[in-house]
Amino acid sequence: MRSQDTIAAVATPSGTGGVGIIRISGPAASKIARQIFQPKRINCSWESHHLYYGDILSADGRILDEVLVALMPGPRSFTGEDVLEINCHGSPWIIQAVLSQLIQLGCRLARPGEFSQRAFLNGRLDLSQAEALASLVAARSEIACNIGLAHLKGALGSEITSLRLKLIEALAFTEASIDFTEDVAAQDTPGILPLLDDLSNRLQILLDSYQVARLYTEGLNVVITGKPNVGKSSLLNILTGKKRAIVTDIPGTTRDFIEGQINIRGIPVNLVDTAGIRQPHDIIEKAGIDLVWENLANADLAIIILDGSKPLTKEDKDIFTGISTKNHLVAINKTDLPSAWKIDEINKISPNSKILRISAKFSLGIDELKNAILDNTAADKEENAGAVMITNMRHKLALEKALGNISRAKENIFSGMSPEFPAFDLREGLDNLDEITGKKIDDEILDKIFSSFCIGK
Ligand SMILES: Nc1nc2c(ncn2[C@@H]2O[C@H](COP(=O)(O)OP(=O)(O)O)[C@@H](O)[C@H]2O)c(=O)[nH]1
Ligand SMILES: [Mg+2]
Missing domain, CATH: 3.30.1360.120 (Probable tRNA modification gtpase trme; domain 1)
Incomplete structure (x- = not known):
């Protein structure tokens, strides 16, 4: 061009x-x-x-x-x-x-x-390398940089090329049986099934890397919630090390939501401090509380803060009802003060919740809380180190489609269909892989991909 x-x-x-x-x-x-x-x-x-x-x-x-x-x-x-x-x-x-x-x-x-x-x-550059440039520019952690750099150096492109060659080999087997053995079903072609199994495994490994890689590139979205005055804003401030949110002893101080970003063991964590959940006193507070639920819907984790120094109330318990299905952990705050209730009370309402004791004001239990934020995430899977990882939703969708094409090809072979059928599936699989490197891609999609880049890049 x-x-x-x-x-x-x-x-x-x-x-x-x-x-x-x-x-x-x-x-x-x-x-x-x-x-x-x-x-x-x-x-x-x-x-x-x-x-x-x-x-x-x-x-x-x-x-x-x-x-x-x-x-x-x-x-x-x-x-x-x-x-x-x-x-x-x-x-x-x-x-x-x-x-x-x-x-x-x-x-x-x-x-x-x-x-x-x-x-x-x-x-x-191939398309996966061009996209790697955009991710590298946007990287917010060392590992996100490493993944972006590996893709820029062609790591994903060469894995896709290698998968593509295998797929072409499988397609050649299938197409050969169309040309030469008209009455023979594709399953009689030796060697094709192990090839397809190997392809499926490798595609699945790439797909499995998405969750971990997404964590390193986009980070974890964590919402701090609880009723008013339990210490949500104090927690945001102590975690970010900045006076981001106003802290007062007046319930309902935080009305909007306030964001802060930290890095825990190399993982970017996007924190959101929210308005306290209670029966709203005015329309501004109601709008703030509606935003809490919106934020919670998009969160990977909710930290429910309870005030350990005052008896639990219906407002505390209602929050558990609203969040029960969400990934969450409970932080009992103000543990520098004498406790007004026993942990058993939470076990009764929510038996499976992980519970920590903290003091946001005196920075107690904060390291444990940081570690707990990463529990149940893919962060500790060391076996992924060095492997090619995918970070891009477009790549994920294309790989899923390619995996679907190969599974369908296998089904068609098993059910003794004429070889034209698996050949069609495999050709589609090839097109889906080619979308990743941009070997075969719509101009409109290309324009859309590049328009999300920065100016000057
Ligand atoms: N003693 C004690 N007071 C705290 C602690 N955390 C917050 N507070 C106080 O509780 C009040 C409400 O705190 P804030 O962070 O504004 O609560 P929010 O409404 O949940 O955001 C303020 O007076 C804080 O100083 C704590 O760990 N110990
Ligand atoms: Mg607040």
Whole structure:
């Protein structure tokens, strides 16, 4: 694919920074470099992949900034096209001025992900690698970075290619029996079933990795709930180490929900402190309590806080009724004060709940609570280390479809169907695998995938 237009975008985050990088890609990049840049040295030879020091000039010859630029002619560039990178000073004003000058010289602003899309269309990356770039940029934990990097280096792509070759082998067996042995059912073809079993196993291993990998990449969504004044906001503050939420002894202080992010043993944990659940006193409080239930619906875990220093009430017990099916743990707070009730009371209402004793105010039992947050998650499955993991819902769906195709092929073979049937299933399986690497994919889906990337990537 050769693009007609030359695109430009700021590759660094918006705001002020030491350096701001503008990226240009397309057929006019090299010409624009010569127009916009005035090198300090007379003999600037524009050698490929070399940094040059000089000034960026406006249309009327004013100096806009002192910069470093590099020209990377295609195909040996990120996009496969001629690419120019300008390292300006990171003032939003300078960056905008340079960008405007580039537009005047004929560039157009890049759409989100358009550089990566061009890299994919020019064969520089397969689709799984392009998607890995987006996940790498968004990674919030070391392991998420490692998974993103492994995919960028082609780990997922090569696993898919290897699965694809096996599938082609199975398809060849099946199609051979269509061509040469008209009256023979596919099950008579030796070797095909072990091949399909092996394929199913490997697809299942990839699918099983999704839960663990999702945990490392997207994190665990944890909602802190309980009636008013039990110490929910105090817990958010002690867990995040910041005064995120207002703490007072007035019940109903927290009305909206407040979010905080922490990392427990390398896993990003998204915490949400919520309004206390009780019979609302006004419409604002009611709206806040409705939000609690919305947050709970999307949560991986609810931490139910109870005040250990005051007798349990109907409000406490009602929360258990609302949450009973949800993954939860109970934290009895204010254990620095004398306890007003015995743990047995919870065992009676909710016999299977995990219960911890904490003091959010005096930071007691907080490490145990952090460990318990990760209990029953896939976090401790060490055997996954080093294996190829999938993190992307699109990949998961495509793999599930491919696994379904192989199972159907096996059923058709077992039931003695004519070989055309399993061959059809296997061909569909192949198409589903090809969706992951982008070997075969709809333009519309491609546009949708890349539009979720950042601008400048
Ligand atoms: N003694 C004691 N008081 C606490 C503890 N945690 C919170 N509190 C107090 O309980 C009151 C309500 O706390 P807050 O975090 O606002 O509760 P929320 O309404 O559930 O968010 C405040 O006065 C806190 O200082 C604790 O562990 N021990
Ligand atoms: Mg609160």
